[in-house]
Amino acid sequence: MPDQLLFAMEVFLNGLMAGVLYALVALGFVLIYKASGIFNYAQGVMALFAALTLVGIMEGQVPFSHLINAVFGTEIHHFGWHLPAVVAIVLTGVVMIALAWAVNRFIFRHLVGQEPIILFMATIGLAYFMEGVGDIMWGADIKKLDVGLPQGINTWIDESTYEIFGYGFFIDNLDLWATGIAAALVIALTIFSQYSKQGRALRAVADDHQAALSVGISLNYIWVLVWSIAGFVALVAGIMWGTKSGVQFSLSLIALKALPVLMLGGFTSIPGAIVGGLIIGVGEKLFEFAIGPLVGGATENWFAYVLALLFLVFRPQGLFGERIIERV
Amino acid sequence: MSLAEQVLGHERDNEDGGWITADGRQIGAVMMEMKNITLRFGGVVAIKDISFDIRKGEIRAIIGPNGAGKSSMLNVISGFYNPQEGDVFYLGEKRPKMRPYEVARQGIARTFQNIALFEGMSVLDNVMTGRLNHMKAGVLAQALWKGRAEREEIENREKVEKIIDFLEIQNIRKKPVGSLPYGLKKRVELARALAAEPSLLLLDEPMAGMNVEEKEDMSRFILDVNDEFGTTIALIEHDMGVVMDLSDRVVVMDYGKKIGDGTPDEVRNNQDVIDAYLGVAHD
Numbered sequence: 001m002p003d004q005l006l007f008a009m010e011v012f013l014n015g016l017m018a019g020v021l022y023a024l025v026a027l028g029f030v031l032i033y034k035a036s037g038i039f040n041y042a043q044g045v046m047a048l049f050a051a052l053t054l055v056g057i058m059e060g061q062v063p064f065s066h067l068i069n070a071v072f073g074t075e076i077h078h079f080g081w082h083l084p085a086v087v088a089i090v091l092t093g094v095v096m097i098a099l100a101w102a103v104n105r106f107i108f109r110h111l112v113g114q115e116p117i118i119l120f121m122a123t124i125g126l127a128y129f130m131e132g133v134g135d136i137m138w139g140a141d142i143k144k145l146d147v148g149l150p151q152g153i154n155t156w157i158d159e160s161t162y163e164i165f166g167y168g169f170f171i172d173n174l175d176l177w178a179t180g181i182a183a184a185l186v187i188a189l190t191i192f193s194q195y196s197k198q199g200r201a202l203r204a205v206a207d208d209h210q211a212a213l214s215v216g217i218s219l220n221y222i223w224v225l226v227w228s229i230a231g232f233v234a235l236v237a238g239i240m241w242g243t244k245s246g247v248q249f250s251l252s253l254i255a256l257k258a259l260p261v262l263m264l265g266g267f268t269s270i271p272g273a274i275v276g277g278l279i280i281g282v283g284e285k286l287f288e289f290a291i292g293p294l295v296g297g298a299t300e301n302w303f304a305y306v307l308a309l310l311f312l313v314f315r316p317q318g319l320f321g322e323r324i325i326e327r328v
Numbered sequence: 329m330s331l332a333e334q335v336l337g338h339e340r341d342n343e344d345g346g347w348i349t350a351d352g353r354q355i356g357a358v359m360m361e362m363k364n365i366t367l368r369f370g371g372v373v374a375i376k377d378i379s380f381d382i383r384k385g386e387i388r389a390i391i392g393p394n395g396a397g398k399s400s401m402l403n404v405i406s407g408f409y410n411p412q413e414g415d416v417f418y419l420g421e422k423r424p425k426m427r428p429y430e431v432a433r434q435g436i437a438r439t440f441q442n443i444a445l446f447e448g449m450s451v452l453d454n455v456m457t458g459r460l461n462h463m464k465a466g467v468l469a470q471a472l473w474k475g476r477a478e479r480e481e482i483e484n485r486e487k488v489e490k491i492i493d494f495l496e497i498q499n500i501r502k503k504p505v506g507s508l509p510y511g512l513k514k515r516v517e518l519a520r521a522l523a524a525e526p527s528l529l530l531l532d533e534p535m536a537g538m539n540v541e542e543k544e545d546m547s548r549f550i551l552d553v554n555d556e557f558g559t560t561i562a563l564i565e566h567d568m569g570v571v572m573d574l575s576d577r578v579v580v581m582d583y584g585k586k587i588g589d590g591t592p593d594e595v596r597n598n599q600d601v602i603d604a605y606l607g608v609a610h611d
Contacts, residue, residue, distance in 0.1 A: 195481070196477065197460060197463040197477070197480075200453065200456060200457055200460065201457070201460055203446065203448070203449060203453075204446050204449070204457045204460075206448075207446035207447060207448050207449060208444050208445070208446055208447070210408075210440065210444045211440070211444035211445060211446060212429075212446075212457075213408070213427075213428035213429050213432065214406065214428060214432055214437070214438050214440070214444065214521075215432060215437070215457045215458050215460055215461070215520065215524065216429045216430075216432030216433045216460060216461040216524070217429055217457075217460060218427075218429045219429070
């Protein structure tokens with residue numbers, strides 16, 4: 001097999017792994033959009049906030065320590081404990097549920113029936129607010145996140161591909177785990193939404209608000225539930241990205257990469273978010289590999305957006321989105 | 329002849345004021361009472377000072393020409409609108425201001441004039457949503473799909489299958505609702521409302537837009553539901569013929585006001601009602 005093809009295969013696989021992370025963020029968007037019609041710009045910041053909180057809780061950091069120290073002239077920074085990752089993840093999950101409740105109680109409950117653009121603006125406000133709160137609470141420095149996921153080259157794949165092709169593929173263990181966890185998450189979400197009481201209620205709300213009310217579904221409850229699930233998905237995404245490249249504020253920018261993913265997959269489709277994420281991941285890696293050297297590289301910054309633009313022209317509803325047909 | 333006989337044409341034989349109909353059904357005590365309801369939208373008065381009651385076991389119709397405020401009245405009963413004035417009494421208790429889902433949880437199910445189904449879901453799933461309030465397992469139990477949740481799902485599924493059989497929609501149970509013809513959608517909506525095992529079933533123009541055959545089917549189902557499950561039914565129609573055959577008592581509305589209330593025969597002979605339906609020369 002020619003070397004170029006082998007390299008391309010390796011790039012393809014790595015692209016799939018990167019795509020899984022895009023897909024995870026996009027999934028959070030789709031969940032909220034379907035159930036409430038809100039395009040949640042803050043989804044990326046939620047992932048950042050979740051990762052910051054997780055690190056803070058694990059390391060026993062005192063929240064708002066800078067503020068407290070500045071006001072009271074104290075010198076406290078740490079509680080002095082180190083919590084196991086599992087405990088910290090559960091506690092962070094509780095924080096994300098509280099956040100979901102607060103977001104509904106203090107923002108979206110007051111905006112019911114407003115134009116989509118107003119809801120969107122509210123989420124932009126929420127994004128900057130959360131970024132600011134995250135900064136004040138936990139500090140702006142880049143933090144290392146290690147919840148015990150294995151990292152580094154997977155030697156088994158390296159060796160077995162070497163035996164077959166005479167060239168060892170470099171696949172990161174973390175990416176493999178991320179893929180596995182994301183797949184489990186998607187399967188769990190699908191089962192939950194198809195076969196459970198709350199899942200059925202959630203689909204009902206996504207379909208028709210009036211009809212949902214008439215069978216006794218509380219919209220507020222469903223919205224808190226769906227924001228909680230989106231918060232949990234954000235936590236998973238935050239853990240993956242944080243472990244990979246450190247918990248830093250640029251993490252919130254991954255939200256922007258989820259946009260082209262959604263344009264590809266459709267804003268209302270969970271499988272669409274997954275497939276869209278994978279296509280963008282693979283597409284940008286392969287494009288960088290094949291075309292990048294010819295145009296001086298850095299194509300990963302814009303490839304996804306150009307692809308999304310093409311989709312907007314030729315298939316605006318995305319691969320799996322609901323087709324919008326206006327009846328006259 | 330007692331007052332009841334004069335008003336209703338038959339004898340009241342219960343202490344609660346109920347009676348037995350000509351076809352042998354038991355009409356019981358007052359279940360829901362609307363007292364001096366006034367509903368305004370800005371300057372427009374949709375309902376003006378209307379009072380009436382609904383008795384257990386009866387089929388109660390609200391009729392009137394287009395724009396009479398019938399649907400508004402149904403929306404008041406089901407909690408979608410809150411009236412500015414007047415009180416709603418349900419099962420003897422004054423009902424505080426409620427949201428529609430809270431009303432639904434009190435055992436009041438409804439259908440919509442323009443059909444509000446979950447188009448993307450199958451017929452079976454649509455009807456299953458009607459059972460949501462009968463399922464108790466919490467989020468975690470549901471998420472883990474264990475024991476109680478599973479038992480509940482099976483029990484509810486059995487009830488739903490019975491209703492699906494009853495309304496003769498077995499052959500379409502797995503189909504997505506969006507693909508069904510209008511008449512069947514109406515029937516699925518009725519099935520979803522029935523699945524909640526409501527004490528009071530509200531039907532908003534159940535026969536609107538149907539052909540004669542579909543209307544006959546629907547009439548039969550409404551009578552069967554009332555007969556077999558003993559469900560109290562309040563329905564809105566503007567097709568007078570259908571209503572007169574179906575209902576035990578009729579409220580007639582026109583321009584937001586109540587112009588008649590009584591048995592079909594009484595209403596049919598009421599001069600105000602005749603004027604409202606046929607038009608009257610104003611001099």
